[in-house]
Amino acid sequence: MTRDLTITEVRLTPILVADPPLLNTQGVHQPYTPRLIVEIVTADGITGVGETYGDTKYLELARPFATKLIGRQVSDLNGLFTVADEVAVDGARVTGQVDVGGLRGVQTADKLRLSVVSGFEVACLDALGKSLGQPVHALLGGKLRDTVEYSAYLFYRWADHPQGVAAEKDDWGAAVDPAGVVEQARRFTERYGFTSFKLKGGVFPPDEEIAAVRALAEAFPGHPLRLDPNGAWSVETSLKVAEELGDVLEYLEDPTLGTPAMAEVAARLREAARGDSGEGDGERRAGLPLATNMCVTTFAEIKEAFTRDAVQVVLSDHHYWGGLRNTQQLAAICRTFGVGVSMHSNTHLGISLAAMTHVASTVPNLHHACDSHYPWQSEDVLTERLTFENGRVTVSDAPGLGVELDRDKLAVLHRRWFDDDGSLRERDDAAAMRIADPEWATPPVPRW
Amino acid sequence: MTRDLTITEVRLTPILVADPPLLNTQGVHQPYTPRLIVEIVTADGITGVGETYGDTKYLELARPFATKLIGRQVSDLNGLFTVADEVAVDGARVTGQVDVGGLRGVQTADKLRLSVVSGFEVACLDALGKSLGQPVHALLGGKLRDTVEYSAYLFYRWADHPQGVAAEKDDWGAAVDPAGVVEQARRFTERYGFTSFKLKGGVFPPDEEIAAVRALAEAFPGHPLRLDPNGAWSVETSLKVAEELGDVLEYLEDPTLGTPAMAEVAARLREAARGDSGEGDGERRAGLPLATNMCVTTFAEIKEAFTRDAVQVVLSDHHYWGGLRNTQQLAAICRTFGVGVSMHSNTHLGISLAAMTHVASTVPNLHHACDSHYPWQSEDVLTERLTFENGRVTVSDAPGLGVELDRDKLAVLHRRWFDDDGSLRERDDAAAMRIADPEWATPPVPRW
Numbered sequence: 001m002t003r004d005l006t007i008t009e010v011r012l013t014p015i016l017v018a019d020p021p022l023l024n025t026q027g028v029h030q031p032y033t034p035r036l037i038v039e040i041v042t043a044d045g046i047t048g049v050g051e052t053y054g055d056t057k058y059l060e061l062a063r064p065f066a067t068k069l070i071g072r073q074v075s076d077l078n079g080l081f082t083v084a085d086e087v088a089v090d091g092a093r094v095t096g097q098v099d100v101g102g103l104r105g106v107q108t109a110d111k112l113r114l115s116v117v118s119g120f121e122v123a124c125l126d127a128l129g130k131s132l133g134q135p136v137h138a139l140l141g142g143k144l145r146d147t148v149e150y151s152a153y154l155f156y157r158w159a160d161h162p163q164g165v166a167a168e169k170d171d172w173g174a175a176v177d178p179a180g181v182v183e184q185a186r187r188f189t190e191r192y193g194f195t196s197f198k199l200k201g202g203v204f205p206p207d208e209e210i211a212a213v214r215a216l217a218e219a220f221p222g223h224p225l226r227l228d229p230n231g232a233w234s235v236e237t238s239l240k241v242a243e244e245l246g247d248v249l250e251y252l253e254d255p256t257l258g259t260p261a262m263a264e265v266a267a268r269l270r271e272a273a274r275g276d277s278g279e280g281d282g283e284r285r286a287g288l289p290l291a292t293n294m295c296v297t298t299f300a301e302i303k304e305a306f307t308r309d310a311v312q313v314v315l316s317d318h319h320y321w322g323g324l325r326n327t328q329q330l331a332a333i334c335r336t337f338g339v340g341v342s343m344h345s346n347t348h349l350g351i352s353l354a355a356m357t358h359v360a361s362t363v364p365n366l367h368h369a370c371d372s373h374y375p376w377q378s379e380d381v382l383t384e385r386l387t388f389e390n391g392r393v394t395v396s397d398a399p400g401l402g403v404e405l406d407r408d409k410l411a412v413l414h415r416r417w418f419d420d421d422g423s424l425r426e427r428d429d430a431a432a433m434r435i436a437d438p439e440w441a442t443p444p445v446p447r448w
Numbered sequence: 449m450t451r452d453l454t455i456t457e458v459r460l461t462p463i464l465v466a467d468p469p470l471l472n473t474q475g476v477h478q479p480y481t482p483r484l485i486v487e488i489v490t491a492d493g494i495t496g497v498g499e500t501y502g503d504t505k506y507l508e509l510a511r512p513f514a515t516k517l518i519g520r521q522v523s524d525l526n527g528l529f530t531v532a533d534e535v536a537v538d539g540a541r542v543t544g545q546v547d548v549g550g551l552r553g554v555q556t557a558d559k560l561r562l563s564v565v566s567g568f569e570v571a572c573l574d575a576l577g578k579s580l581g582q583p584v585h586a587l588l589g590g591k592l593r594d595t596v597e598y599s600a601y602l603f604y605r606w607a608d609h610p611q612g613v614a615a616e617k618d619d620w621g622a623a624v625d626p627a628g629v630v631e632q633a634r635r636f637t638e639r640y641g642f643t644s645f646k647l648k649g650g651v652f653p654p655d656e657e658i659a660a661v662r663a664l665a666e667a668f669p670g671h672p673l674r675l676d677p678n679g680a681w682s683v684e685t686s687l688k689v690a691e692e693l694g695d696v697l698e699y700l701e702d703p704t705l706g707t708p709a710m711a712e713v714a715a716r717l718r719e720a721a722r723g724d725s726g727e728g729d730g731e732r733r734a735g736l737p738l739a740t741n742m743c744v745t746t747f748a749e750i751k752e753a754f755t756r757d758a759v760q761v762v763l764s765d766h767h768y769w770g771g772l773r774n775t776q777q778l779a780a781i782c783r784t785f786g787v788g789v790s791m792h793s794n795t796h797l798g799i800s801l802a803a804m805t806h807v808a809s810t811v812p813n814l815h816h817a818c819d820s821h822y823p824w825q826s827e828d829v830l831t832e833r834l835t836f837e838n839g840r841v842t843v844s845d846a847p848g849l850g851v852e853l854d855r856d857k858l859a860v861l862h863r864r865w866f867d868d869d870g871s872l873r874e875r876d877d878a879a880a881m882r883i884a885d886p887e888w889a890t891p892p893v894p895r896w
Contacts (some may be wrong), residue, residue: 003581040495075582075589075590076586077590078590078592078702083813132582133451134523138521138523138524140526141525141773142521142525142527143526144526224495299780299783302785328777329780332747334746334752337750353731
């Protein structure tokens, strides 16, 4: 009856996963993106799986971390952060601020460590749940809903990668204008039943993206819409877009970079809303909400942003925040400060979607559909893909995460990583763009 | 192997527990104080125990709450708050602000509900831990330390209750002056090994209490000292005491009532510290920290207090905050905002001390010894009392809380509650004081 929860083995498998040519303000997704699959084995032979970012800087932290886990209890989740601190001390390469820029917000040594912790934490929770016969959500205090809603994550995209035949091809075709975006949204709706839509912006001049959101609003009247230019705009541009789209947007996501600029946009939106004596309802009069997964991505960034009322919705990413239990803590902080919460997604596979779904089911103040890239990923490492019905993923009640690793698929994707000459082991959307446009340089901020 | 975690029975046992004649700014502890013992039984016959406040207003909420738990899963801890909301809707008596005043901070319907939830949450965690073969700390992510430090909770007190022979008598004798307080501290140290000391103040004029703390500082040089007048002082008095005791206090607890007054004291202490070009070290120059378990006792009170830097240490009480998992969330919020955390205690028994010890062992940012009344309680409902060694309680690794209910003892204390004419079922320190002093009225605030 008593289980031996001692960790006896940790396996780290870096992989490369096919990714479509999705556009963002930095460039275009490469044909393959790195992920790291974590497996944790207990003395009883139970295996738990986790997933996180797979770029080299994550792998370099994950390896010593894995070594330190041997002999610990799989239930010792608080202790993972102590281990992370030890790894930090050992790994002299990763200390202080590591600014790699890009789309993942501030990159500090702490945040890298937390992204690594998240892969191990999810694997521990999966193993613990399987050992105790409990679903992961029960280990997080129990689900508050049976399904979790996701939004359709729309991207401007090309039909093919600039690398040509060296890449996987999908059948989605291009989307580079309002009609293409609406067509993509229709297909998302037909296939998965999504009822809310997020458009990744920052790709075309704001007027074109405003037109695309307007086209979505006409095609899907009353459905929640979001636009996310990844901080590509100035304060003035952000205010202009907010003014033009305020009546149809659920929220505007990271229109501009950094808490001071976001705080200024938010303050001026509130001011404008208060000055508007028109027909607006109470919520609208509070100003169009700003959401972020760029200026609040660590606990250290919360105090300034919340005391300045810079953001109204935090899109948590359990990788950034150090796992599912930290995500619950973030949600509690948001609840306490009257800030909304939802979830961000970067390219990920089914393990992370399952993890997101478990934790999302336990968060009381989850009032917005979560983002997920998952529909764009044609490959996975699971025996069965997770499915969206009516835009929702059902919360599994099976022990652990409720997913099963497919070792053959994992081996194929690992082989691809192993065979890579190194050029795809670090995600670099600007490098991919330079294949199409040799003159491409990462745009200055603000771009518009 | 798979457990049936369904709740099949809930038992509520109100009791009266002997309490010594401890003095505070409201009056004196009555000879007996009400507590509620909660037992939750699962389909597998596992019983979990919890403990909370036992005044009638808590019992009235606990009864419908207990009924609603039947058929739910003992692992469904997040759902307890949903149940609490339902009870609130049903229980028309407890809505909106319920101001009963006293020592427990703001009294709202929400806070009453959370205090009731905590008793059920701890009982569920105990039952869940026993069912899964895991200690409660493992259900909270695992202990970060093997023992938890407590402080000696010193009280001005009389030798006997004014009720005379109708009450239990202990052998501690009176302590109504500096010498008495030092003698009490010595005895605490000899018996339990405590190395830090908290004096409950607000009883005598500030100069007398300053003298008592000075006497403690001389008798126990270098040991952490705290003084807690339960908000009895004005801003000016608070500043005067801070000035006189700043060099020996670890923190000053609730010198004055309410966040605005606390914020003013804190701001002026910081100002004075900055202006002090003397030999003070960095921490001292930041100003004497203020601690609270009165102006921040609910999540709703956090935003104002933290954005105004009104408090530097929050003394969580898992009863107020809705249980052990909420206490962890509070600690995460404090960590995020650079506010210290420790734990408050009201009169309680061993179940709550065990619960405090489990959660305290999981909180990374616990940098102050916790308070506990437990040494003052000569009675308990456990087969074995918890013990302090070197001022510390060892974190149990047994399944659940690691305590066992003594049904005979429970029956005796319940019989006492049952036989009471009602006069002791509501804790009322002012009523007890009126037996000694018929003219006694709850002092105005600020008292000094």
